[in-house]
Amino acid sequence: MHDQAAILRNKMKDFSNPPESINTKVIAVASGKGGVGKSSFTINFALALQEKNKKVLIIDLDIGMANVDIMLGLSATYSIVDMLEGSMPIHSIISSGPAGISFISGGSGLNELFQMDELKKNFFLQQLAMLSGYEYILFDLGAGVTKDSLQFLMSAHEVFIITTPDPTSVTDAYGLIKYLHHEDKDIPLFLVVNRVRTKKEGQATANSVSRVCEQFLNKNINYLISIPEDDAVWKGVRSQSPFVLISPRAASSVAIFEAVNRFLYGNGNEIKETSLTGFVTKLKSFFYTKGR
Numbered sequence: 098m099h100d101q102a103a104i105l106r107n108k109m110k111d112f113s114n115p116p117e118s119i120n121t122k123v124i125a126v127a128s129g130k131g132g133v134g135k136s137s138f139t140i141n142f143a144l145a146l147q148e149k150n151k152k153v154l155i156i157d158l159d160i161g162m163a164n165v166d167i168m169l170g171l172s173a174t175y176s177i178v179d180m181l182e183g184s185m186p187i188h189s190i191i192s193s194g195p196a197g198i199s200f201i202s203g204g205s206g207l208n209e210l211f212q213m214d215e216l217k218k219n220f221f222l223q224q225l226a227m228l229s230g231y232e233y234i235l236f237d238l239g240a241g242v243t244k245d246s247l248q249f250l251m252s253a254h255e256v257f258i259i260t261t262p263d264p265t266s267v268t269d270a271y272g273l274i275k276y277l278h279h280e281d282k283d284i285p286l287f288l289v290v291n292r293v294r295t296k297k298e299g300q301a302t303a304n305s306v307s308r309v310c311e312q313f314l315n316k317n318i319n320y321l322i323s324i325p326e327d328d329a330v331w332k333g334v335r336s337q338s339p340f341v342l343i344s345p346r347a348a349s350s351v352a353i354f355e356a357v358n359r360f361l362y363g364n365g366n367e368i369k370e371t372s373l374t375g376f377v378t379k380l381k382s383f384f385y386t387k388g389r
């Protein structure tokens with residue numbers, strides 16, 4: 098009988114050999130509070146990385162608020178939900194966005210993704226392992242932490258936390274950092290302060306987050322960049338065209354390019370070895386032992 102389980106089992110045989118691996122770094126982009134510019138940062142940072150000739154993939158896992166495809170002016174044909182329902186290979190659900198950026202949509206009904214049975218979990222993990230041709234995979238996760246997003250946050254090689262200088266946003270960012278630190282004291286965290294009026298405001302915000310993290314958690318936070326409040330961002334969202342592409346000289350774009358330079362060449366970050374297998378193995382351990 099060819100039920101879905103049988104189809105999945107057969108597909109898994111087809112995909113048992115992941116493609117040749119390059120060094121893949123998985124970045125989870127998160128925020129404590131919603132609406133702080135997480136998706137817009139993810140997209141533009143990914144595009145700026147791609148401009149440095151890096152192979153980059155964006156995966157939208159912002160359940161309920163998935164809007165990366167809208168911001169990219171795309172209507173993705175297939176999503177992760179389709180991949181799981183239709184036992185499709187992960188490469189067939191990758192869309193090509195502006196400047197050829199690769200993108201995977203979570204799809205509506207994504208919350209069911211996390212209620213997967215064992216066979217689907219294995220299929221999902223196996224398909225993720227097929228993405229080893231990408232040098233950077235950016236997961237856009239929802240604001241705050243859920244039991245589900247936590248698994249991705251804790252498995253990623255690095256976590257970017259986006260905040261604005263707004264005290265409520267800073268408080269929520271600290272809450273998120275505290276939560277993550279409690280789970281894993283060694284998790285590398287990068288802070289992005291978005292919508293600043295001046296660089297000084299960005300630095301002051303980063304200083305206050307760093308200070309409380311050092312004082313109460315004994316945790317070092319890497320301040321990546323501040324991004325100014327800029328009409329170019331708004332225009333990019335309105336025209337569904339990322340601002341680094343349509344306004345590359347705007348102050349917000351300059352900040353994103355600077356963030357990529359710091360990320361790639363600052364603090365010895367470029368020499369750390371990372372692998373997709375490491376990410377998938379960690380995620381698997383969350384799915385099966387530490388998860389539900």
Ligand SMILES: Nc1ncnc2c1ncn2[C@@H]1O[C@H](COP(=O)(O)OP(=O)(O)OP(=O)(O)O)[C@@H](O)[C@H]1O
Binds near residue numbers: 133325334
């Ligand atoms: N630097 C900026 N300057 C001006 N406007 C900005 C800036 N960053 C973000 N915005 C605006 O903020 C709005 C929210 O941005 P975005 O959707 O990226 O936030 P988010 O944190 O991903 O939201 P969600 O919590 O819904 O996932 C967008 O309309 C965007 O135009």
